[in-house]
Amino acid sequence: MPMRLYNTLTRRLEEFRPADATRITFYSCGPTVYDDAHIGNFRSFLAADLLRRWLESPLCELANETPEQRRHREQHGRRVVHVMNITDVGHMTDDAEGGEHGEDRMAVAGRRLAEAKKAGTIPAGVEINPNDPYQIARFYETRFREDARRLGLKLALEADRDPTLMPRATQSVAGMIALVDRLLRTRAADGEPYAYVAGTPGARVVYFRVQSFGPYGRLSGNTLDRLREGEGGRVVAEHQQQKKHPADFLLWKEDPRHIMKWESPWGWGYPGWHIECSVMSAARLRARSAGEGSIVPLTPEELARLTLPDGEPVIDLHSGGEDNIFPHHECEIAQSCCAFNERPHEGSYAGMWFHPRFLLVEGEKMSKSKGNFFTARDLFAKGIEPAALRLELIKTHYRSNANFTMQGLADAQRTVERWRRAAVEDTARGGPRAAEARAAFADALHDDLNIAGAIAAINSLVGSGEPDAGLIAQADTVLGVLALERPQASQTSIGVFIGVEHDARVVALLEARRDARAAKDFKRSDQIRDELAGMGYAIKDMAGGKVEVRRA
RNA sequence: GGCCGGGUGCCAGAGUGGACAAAUGGAGCGGAUUGCAAAUCCGCUGCCGCAAGGCUUCGUGGGUUCGAAUCCCACCCCGGCCUCCA
Numbered sequence: 336m337p338m339r340l341y342n343t344l345t346r347r348l349e350e351f352r353p354a355d356a357t358r359i360t361f362y363s364c365g366p367t368v369y370d371d372a373h374i375g376n377f378r379s380f381l382a383a384d385l386l387r388r389w390l391e392s393p394l395c396e397l398a399n400e401t402p403e404q405r406r407h408r409e410q411h412g413r414r415v416v417h418v419m420n421i422t423d424v425g426h427m428t429d430d431a432e433g434g435e436h437g438e439d440r441m442a443v444a445g446r447r448l449a450e451a452k453k454a455g456t457i458p459a460g461v462e463i464n465p466n467d468p469y470q471i472a473r474f475y476e477t478r479f480r481e482d483a484r485r486l487g488l489k490l491a492l493e494a495d496r497d498p499t500l501m502p503r504a505t506q507s508v509a510g511m512i513a514l515v516d517r518l519l520r521t522r523a524a525d526g527e528p529y530a531y532v533a534g535t536p537g538a539r540v541v542y543f544r545v546q547s548f549g550p551y552g553r554l555s556g557n558t559l560d561r562l563r564e565g566e567g568g569r570v571v572a573e574h575q576q577q578k579k580h581p582a583d584f585l586l587w588k589e590d591p592r593h594i595m596k597w598e599s600p601w602g603w604g605y606p607g608w609h610i611e612c613s614v615m616s617a618a619r620l621r622a623r624s625a626g627e628g629s630i631v632p633l634t635p636e637e638l639a640r641l642t643l644p645d646g647e648p649v650i651d652l653h654s655g656g657e658d659n660i661f662p663h664h665e666c667e668i669a670q671s672c673c674a675f676n677e678r679p680h681e682g683s684y685a686g687m688w689f690h691p692r693f694l695l696v697e698g699e700k701m702s703k704s705k706g707n708f709f710t711a712r713d714l715f716a717k718g719i720e721p722a723a724l725r726l727e728l729i730k731t732h733y734r735s736n737a738n739f740t741m742q743g744l745a746d747a748q749r750t751v752e753r754w755r756r757a758a759v760e761d762t763a764r765g766g767p768r769a770a771e772a773r774a775a776f777a778d779a780l781h782d783d784l785n786i787a788g789a790i791a792a793i794n795s796l797v798g799s800g801e802p803d804a805g806l807i808a809q810a811d812t813v814l815g816v817l818a819l820e821r822p823q824a825s826q827t828s829i830g831v832f833i834g835v836e837h838d839a840r841v842v843a844l845l846e847a848r849r850d851a852r853a854a855k856d857f858k859r860s861d862q863i864r865d866e867l868a869g870m871g872y873a874i875k876d877m878a879g880g881k882v883e884v885r886r887a
Numbered sequence: 888g889g890c891c892g893g894g895u896g897c898c899a900g901a902g903u904g905g906a907c908a909a910a911u912g913g914a915g916c917g918g919a920u921u922g923c924a925a926a927u928c929c930g931c932u933g934c935c936g937c938a939a940g941g942c943u944u945c946g947u948g949g950g951u952u953c954g955a956a957u958c959c960c961a962c963c964c965c966g967g968c969c970u971c972c973a
Contacts, residue, residue, distance in 0.1 A: 346891075364973080372973085379973035440971080556890035557969055584970070608971085656973030657892075657966085666970090692892060693966060693973070700966075730912090731900070735893050736966050743899055746913045752926090753912095779901090787901050791911035798911090800928095857922050864924075875925045883925090 336781045337398035338390070341734060343660060343688040344554050348783055350398035351390075351687055353651035357404055358414045359390055360620035362685070363490075364612060364655035364663070365419035365501065368475035369444035371710040374728060374739060375694040375701055376656075377486060380419070381725060382691035382733040383654040384488050386784060387415045388813045394777040416630070417490050417500065418619045420612060421479075423472035424504045424605060425595055439594045441468040448474070468595050469505070476503075482711040485721040486728075487815040497629040502615045504606075508597045510614040511606045513635035515541055515586045515599075517674050523547035524680075529673040530586055532601060533577035539601045541587040546580050548669040549680050554688065555661035584666050586610055609666035613684075617641060617675060620650045646672065646681025653685035657692050664688065691733040697740050709739075718834050718886040722819040723748040729786060729814070751816055754793065757802035758817055769803035772796035776810055789814070831883045841872060845882050 338351045353359045363383045366372050372380075389395050393412045400408065425441030449465035451457050463470050480501075483491035494501040518530035519541065529547045534540050545551045545559060552558030559582060575581055587610075589602035596603045618632040621641060633641065643649065649671055655664060672682035693700075696707040714724055727747040731737035772792045779788025793810050796802060811817040822834030829845045830837060844863050851859040867874055873887040 341892095343891085366973080367971095376973045382973090552890090555968065558890090561889055561969080582970080654973095658968065658972055660891080661968050662970050690892090690967095691973075695966075698965090735900090738899075740899075742913075746899070750912065756927090785901075787899095787911075791901070794911050852922080855922070861923070873925085876921085877926090 336778055337396045338781050339783055340386075340687055340689065341783055343690050344683055349687070351652075352397065352399040353686065354648070356397045356400035356413070357407070358416065359652060360650040361387055361390075361415055361417045361652040361654070362612070362616040362620060362650050363417065363419040363653075364659055365421055366479050367422040367440070368472045368479060369425065369440045370447075370475060371712055372479050372482060373701065373708060373710045374696075374714070374724070377482070377711055377724075378694040378728045378737060378739075379654075379656045379691045380483065380488055381486065381728050382784075383417075383419075383689070384490065384815065385729050385733075385786065385813065386652075386654070386689060387417045388489060388815060389780050389784065390415050392780075392809075392813050394773070394780075394809070394813075396777075396781065416620060417493075418616060419490050419501055420615045421472075421476050421501055421503045422611065423469075423476065424611065425468060439468075441471055442594050444471050444475070472503075472505070478712065482715075485715065485820065486711060486725050487721070487819050489815070499619060499630045499632055502619065502632070504611040504615070505595070507611060507614050507618065508606060509635045510618055510633075510638050511610045512587075512597075512599050513639040514610060514614055514670070514674055515601075515606075517639050518543065518586065518670060521673065523673070529670075531579065534589070536602065537589065537591070539587075539589040539604075540577065540585060541601055541607075542578055542583040543586050543607075543666065543670055543673075544579055545582045545584070545669065548673055550672075550683075551582075551669050552665065553683070554665050554668060557661050557665065584609065584662065586670070609663055610670060612663075612667050613671040613674065614638065616653070617649050617671065641675055642677060643675050643682075645678050646676050646683065648683060648686040649675055650685050652687045652689060654689040654691070657690045660688075660690055689733075692736050694728070695736050695738045698738055701739075714744075718822075719744060720748065720751070720819075720822055720834070722751045722816045722821070725819065726751055726814070726816050730790060732786060733784060750790075750794070753797060754807065754811075754817060757797040758804055758807045758811070760802050760804065766801055766803065768796060768799050768801045769806045772803075773806055773809070776806075780813065826881075829881060831877065831881055833883060833885050835872065835884060835886050837884075841867065841870070841884060845874075845884075848882075849880070 339348050340351050341347070342349045363380065366376055391412050391414070393409050395413065396405070425439040445465040445468065448457070448463060448471060452463070452465060457463065461474065463474050465471065480491050480494070490500060515530065519528055519532070521529055523529050525547065527544065527547065530541055530543050532539055532541050552561070559580070585607035587599060587601050587604060587606055589604040590596065591603040593605055596605055618638055619630050622630050622633050653664070668682070668684040671684040672679040676682040695701065696709070699705060699707060701708050711724065715721065723744055727739065727744045728737070730747065772795060775792035776789045779785040779792060782788070789810070793807065796806065807817070824831055824833045825837050826832070827837060827842050829849060830842055844867060848860045848863040851857070851863065864874060868887060871887050873885050875883040877883050
């Protein structure tokens with residue numbers, strides 16, 4: 336059974352057919368770095384990570400691989416070149432009028448950091464100037480990459496070796512200018528260029544002309560006629576009148592007073608929200624030199640010349656949260672196809688569009704005001720293991736709204752522990768049960784990434800009493816749970832402390848409890864256990880007389 | 888209003904025309920083990936029945952079919968988008 340995925344573009348389950356079945360190009364819309372990433376962000380990034388790990392697996396069949404490619408894959412797996420951007424260009428808090436008003440998010444973050452600095456809540460050793468947007472962006476980027484590494488986001492680990500896999504928007508502005516320029520120079524079928532400059536010097540705006548791209552709306556279903564209908568109640572602001580069509584979107588905004596700005600043929604200003612992804616994806620995933628070593632991205636000049644025959648996709652696979660479908664990905668398709676394809680109307684920029692749905696928390700939309708808003712760091716600080724959080728965030732099918740709960744997190748923790756035990760037993764390596772489980776695991780993942788089915792296959796094997804360490808390890812290269820860091824354990828002669836500092840007071844209580852138990856004073860020993868529970872510790876008697884201590 | 892994804896047992900979550908009273912975890916119950924816990928292992932866990940078997944379930948109401956959780960229609964609910972958002 337070859338790999339099938341739900342393609343947002345066609346609204347159908349499709350066989351995934353990358354241009355080259357041995358080397359898949361994958362672009363994921365990454366985080367903005369004016370705050371810490373929350374678990375909803377990570378659910379989306381982890382869904383993309385799971386997909387890329389599965390595509391790399393020797394078990395993952397593709398519909399269009401040749402027999403030789405198949406043999407090679409079964410031995411060595413498959414290569415996925417995965418790129419994810421870091422959006423460090425600040426965007427506006429108030430988009431109601433096209434993103435040209437409101438306050439820059441980077442400035443908001445700066446204020447927040449300035450307050451944190453004053454309050455002394457910024458971690459020791461971090462020097463940061465809250466007035467410098469680049470420092471703010473680096474601060475949050477560093478934290479994002481730490482969290483991502485802990486959660487086993489493969490890309491974050493690779494990017495340590497090859498930083499170009501996680502490009503920063505601010506380092507690609509020259510490419511964006513080149514692409515905007517190209518769209519201004521290239522004529523559409525109606526003889527007019529794809530983009531135009533509106534406004535007067537000092538306040539110029541470059542817009543993409545949506546009417547130049549017939550398939551605009553194909554991804555989201557928001558076609559131009561429907562958008563026009565829905566537009567009735569909207570206030571038509573001054574700048575809307577400069578547009579040739581109300582849905583025309585920003586490519587460049589001249590604003591010499593802006594907090595982050597660059598020089599361009601249209602004055603000092605900043606790029607539109609969508610252009611960065613077109614540039615960063617094409618520059619890296621279309622780089623000639625993207626072989627086994629590091630990627631050398633295309634230069635702006637090369638990007639300005641990159642031309643693909645007909646409507647050939649720029650990349651095989653593109654992911655992003657469901658909120659990105661419109662306008663972000665719709666606009667990326669329009670501008671990328673018009674820039675890079677000989678026949679833009681036949682193009683779709685990516686062959687396959689993958690959109691994980693939002694995460695709910697305890698059945699409700701996550702929001703700071705409801706108090707159900709969590710960052711990964713918050714949870715780690717509470718003693719949640721990365722492995723448990725990763726499993727909890729990936730265990731629901733990407734196309735339904737997962738419900739994150741504390742109960743679910745506890746379930747995930749237990750599952751992780753059960754798998755860990757099974758992964759060191761090896762009572763029946765290569766037995767028929769393992770073969771059955773391997774097939775069930777692969778069938779499930781081939782079928783639109785049915786993670787629950789895959790987990791069930793592993794659970795059945797583990798529960799069968801004939802676990803196979805080899806298969807569990809192979810499955811874990813996809814699930815990415817067991818390889819994650821485990822909580823630090825330290826030992827004394829009486830206690831094994833897991834994920835907690837060992838504490839002389841606790842050790843003394845454990846010793847007193849041991850003595851009480853030896854004297855069969857169980858009343859006293861239970862009292863001590865309660866006392867420890869009151870201090871926030873959960874204890875477990877282990878074989879051999881030691882006591883395991885964890886955070887309750 | 889338009890477009891899109893979902894709604895399954897106490898919970899999480901598979902299943903998309905017959906092998907389904909419905910995978911897999913968790914929780915619950917009973918048992919083994921333990922001073923008691925925890926962990927682990929075994930059994931049960933819609934209703935009736937010792938059993939064979941029967942009866943009622945998969946958002947709601949209709950329909951198609953020999954047969955529907957699965958297909959069609961309408962409605963309700965949750966989530967997303969319609970120029971911030973994963």
